[in-house]
Each structure stands twice: as C-alpha cells, then as structure tokens.
Amino acid sequence: MTMKKFFATCALLALYASSSLAAPKLSVGIVQLVEHPSLDEVRLAILAELKASGYGPDVAEIDYQNGQNSPSLISAICQKFVARGVNVIVPIATPAAQGAAAAAETIPVVFAAVSDPVAAGLVKNPARPDGNVTGVSDAIHPSNVLDLAEELTPGLKNYGIIYNTAEANSTNTVRKAEAEMSKRGIAFREAVVSTAAEVVPAVNSLMGKVDAIYVPDDNTTALAMPLLSQVAIEHKVPVYTAVDSLVHDGGLATSGINYTNLGRQAGQMIIRVLNGAKIADTPVEVLHEVSVVVNGETAAALGVDVSKYVK
Known part of the structure; x- marks a missing residue:
C-alpha cells in the first residue's frame, strides 16, 4: 500500500468513526391517532420539550407516524417500532395508546392525551403501573x-x-x-x-x-x-x-386542558424513561392546570x- 493510499484509508476510517459517534444514540417512535390541531399541539410540545432538554436529532432519532384514525395502521406502525427496537413508544390519544400497548410487551410506552387509562385497559394502578405503560392523562373535569x-x-x-x-x-x-x-x-x-x-x-x-x-x-x-x-x-x-x-x-x-402544557409534561416523562426510569416507578400523571x-x-x-x- 502506498503512503497516499494509506493516508486516504486513515481518512476514511476517521470519517466513519466520526459519523458513528455523531449518530443518534436513542430512538423514539411517536404514533398519533390522527392529525388535527389538538393532537398536533401535543406532539409539537413533546418535540419542543425534548429538544429544549438536549434530546434533539443529534441525540434522539424521532420516528413520527400518523395513524390516520385506523386501528390496523396503528397496530402495523407499533409493530414496526417494536421490530426496530426503539427505546420508547409515544402514542398520542387513547386508541393509539391501546394499539401501542398491544404491540409492545417490553418496550416502554409513554402515552399522552388519554382521558381514562384504567378504563382504556392501559394500567390497573395509575400510581404504580404494573406493566410497561405509563403517561400523562388529559382527564377532563x-x-x-x-x-x-x-x-x-x-x-x-x-x-x-x-x-x-x-x-x-x-x-x-x-x-x-x-x-x-x-x-x-x-x-x-x-x-x-x-x-x-x-x-x-x-x-x-x-x-x-x-x-x-x-x-x-x-x-x-x-x-x-x-x-x-x-x-x-x-x-x-x-x-x-x-x-x-x-x-x-x-x-x-x-x-x-391546555395541550401544549400536557405535551411538555409528557416530554419530561419521556426524558426520565430514556434516562432509565422504570415504568413501575413512573406513575401516570394528570394535568391539573386548567386554562x-x-x-x-x-x-x-x-x-x-x-x-x-x-x-
């Protein structure tokens, strides 16, 4: 190998190593029931909270999918997330959360905008979830x-x-x-x-x-x-x-409910889970602030x- 080829090879290896180090270390799968202003507001607030807390694209890869109000599509999306081995699945709205819970047996699921997670069959005890599902509820008064x-x-x-x-x-x-x-x-x-x-x-x-x-x-x-x-x-x-x-x-x-505040709260919970918090130690939260x-x-x-x- 000539010196020219040697240095070229070293440069390529350095570039590869650099790109590997820069690659996202974490992955988050977001599935939203359907696109409309309420749920869009939640999703955008989650993304803003993640970015503001240092979980931008250089740290966490976000895979957002629109469920188009279709249970079968939501199921397929969540199965794809499971196959990819994302670090956490974030379903927005109750039907999306039910689809995620059915597809993911071990991957943490952090829902947003679920009015009654117990009635939806997502958790039995909101204070201490016994499975892999928790999140932020938009319980309405x-x-x-x-x-x-x-x-x-x-x-x-x-x-x-x-x-x-x-x-x-x-x-x-x-x-x-x-x-x-x-x-x-x-x-x-x-x-x-x-x-x-x-x-x-x-x-x-x-x-x-x-x-x-x-x-x-x-x-x-x-x-x-x-x-x-x-x-x-x-x-x-x-x-x-x-x-x-x-x-x-x-x-x-x-x-x-102010859905921007709810999204921010969900974003904070997602960060805790990404940092290793156990679902059993992450109670379901309710947005108590009324606007x-x-x-x-x-x-x-x-x-x-x-x-x-x-x-």
Missing part, C-alpha cells in the same frame, strides 16, 4: 366548563352533546358531563357520530332543540370542528368544548362578552 358557560351565557337549560361512542376517551368525558348536568337540573341530548362526515348532520339535527353544544375530547368531532362551529354560529348557539384547540377552531370557550380559553371572533358573532378573558 366538565364542571369547570359548565361553570364558565353559566358565567358567559347564563340560563342554559338544554345541551346537545356530539361525540363518537367508539372513543373511550370522549365516552368517559361525556358520562362525567351528563352526570354533572343532571346534578344541576340541565337537560341534554346526544348526537352520536362515527365519522367526521357525520358531524355536520349531527349538529344540524340539534339546532332548534338545544341552547348550547358541548364537545368533549373527541377526535372524530375535532376533525370537523370548524364546520360544526360555523353551523352553530349561524344559529346563534354557543359551543363549549373540553380542550383549547377546539376553541381555536371556532368553539366559544373552554375551561379545560380558560375564549374565541373572540365567535363571541362577537354570538354577542357574548368575553372581555374578562381576552388578554
């Missing part, structure tokens, strides 16, 4: 929203509730909301949907029969929230929601004074 509704639009006697009964997250929230409404002597009627295309007919079926609409943390309804809001505004019916992003899409107001969010344009269209909450 409908009483806060009803209090806000009474403040902004007093005298509401009848709510319409639009949601998909196949979603464990929204079903759980609806049961809580209906129990609270019954306690307050408020009537309610349901308009259930199975696809986003059914949302507008559902809201139209409620017009003239209800004083207001309540939308829980329902992913199906969220996909058509701008259209739902438009119909409600045309009929001067306020829409109260369980989460902030649905207000951004035309709802009047919420006193509920009042109003839509000024919707309020103006309805003639509702929200100046108290406009910054």
Whole structure:
C-alpha cells in the first residue's frame, strides 16, 4: 500500500468513526391517532420539550407516524417500532395508546392525551403501573366548563352533546358531563357520530332543540370542528368544548386542558424513561392546570362578552 493510499484509508476510517459517534444514540417512535390541531399541539410540545432538554436529532432519532384514525395502521406502525427496537413508544390519544400497548410487551410506552387509562385497559394502578405503560392523562373535569358557560351565557337549560361512542376517551368525558348536568337540573341530548362526515348532520339535527353544544375530547368531532362551529354560529348557539384547540377552531370557550402544557409534561416523562426510569416507578400523571380559553371572533358573532378573558 502506498503512503497516499494509506493516508486516504486513515481518512476514511476517521470519517466513519466520526459519523458513528455523531449518530443518534436513542430512538423514539411517536404514533398519533390522527392529525388535527389538538393532537398536533401535543406532539409539537413533546418535540419542543425534548429538544429544549438536549434530546434533539443529534441525540434522539424521532420516528413520527400518523395513524390516520385506523386501528390496523396503528397496530402495523407499533409493530414496526417494536421490530426496530426503539427505546420508547409515544402514542398520542387513547386508541393509539391501546394499539401501542398491544404491540409492545417490553418496550416502554409513554402515552399522552388519554382521558381514562384504567378504563382504556392501559394500567390497573395509575400510581404504580404494573406493566410497561405509563403517561400523562388529559382527564377532563366538565364542571369547570359548565361553570364558565353559566358565567358567559347564563340560563342554559338544554345541551346537545356530539361525540363518537367508539372513543373511550370522549365516552368517559361525556358520562362525567351528563352526570354533572343532571346534578344541576340541565337537560341534554346526544348526537352520536362515527365519522367526521357525520358531524355536520349531527349538529344540524340539534339546532332548534338545544341552547348550547358541548364537545368533549373527541377526535372524530375535532376533525370537523370548524364546520360544526360555523353551523352553530349561524344559529346563534354557543359551543363549549373540553380542550383549547377546539376553541381555536371556532368553539366559544373552554375551561379545560391546555395541550401544549400536557405535551411538555409528557416530554419530561419521556426524558426520565430514556434516562432509565422504570415504568413501575413512573406513575401516570394528570394535568391539573386548567386554562380558560375564549374565541373572540365567535363571541362577537354570538354577542357574548368575553372581555374578562381576552388578554
């Protein structure tokens, strides 16, 4: 070997070693039920928290996949994560978390935006998970929203509730909301949907029969929230929601979950797990902070004074 070839070989070996050292050491698989503002907000906040804490692309490789609201696709995505041997799987929303838990027997699963992880079959004891699943819950407290509704639009006697009964997250929230409404002597009627295309007919079926609409943390309804809001505004019916992003899409107001804060909290938990924290020692967390969010344009269209909450 000539000296020229020798030095060329050394240079190549040095380059290879350098690239190997620079390669990501950790891998995170993120599967999101479907892309809409609420869940996008969670994912972006998780990524921002990881990066801000030193887990950018040079340290952690992020494989993000959209489940497209398909259980079979979510299952295939999670099986791919397992085959790759990612360090942690991060499912966003209840159906995605259920798919991840079914596919991953040993890989840590850290969920985000799951309203009731016990009812969803993800954990038995949130305080000390007994499997490989933990995460941050977006448990909804409908009483806060009803209090806000009474403040902004007093005298509401009848709510319409639009949601998909196949979603464990929204079903759980609806049961809580209906129990609270019954306690307050408020009537309610349901308009259930199975696809986003059914949302507008559902809201139209409620017009003239209800004083207001309540939308829980329902992913199906969220996909058509701008259209739902438009119909409600045309009929001067306020829409109260369980989460902030649905207000951004035309709802009047919420006193509920701030998904950016939830995503940050989930990001911090993911980091702890990446650093070796055991799932059994990582209790399920609930985002206790409640934020009042109003839509000024919707309020103006309805003639509702929200100046108290406009910054």
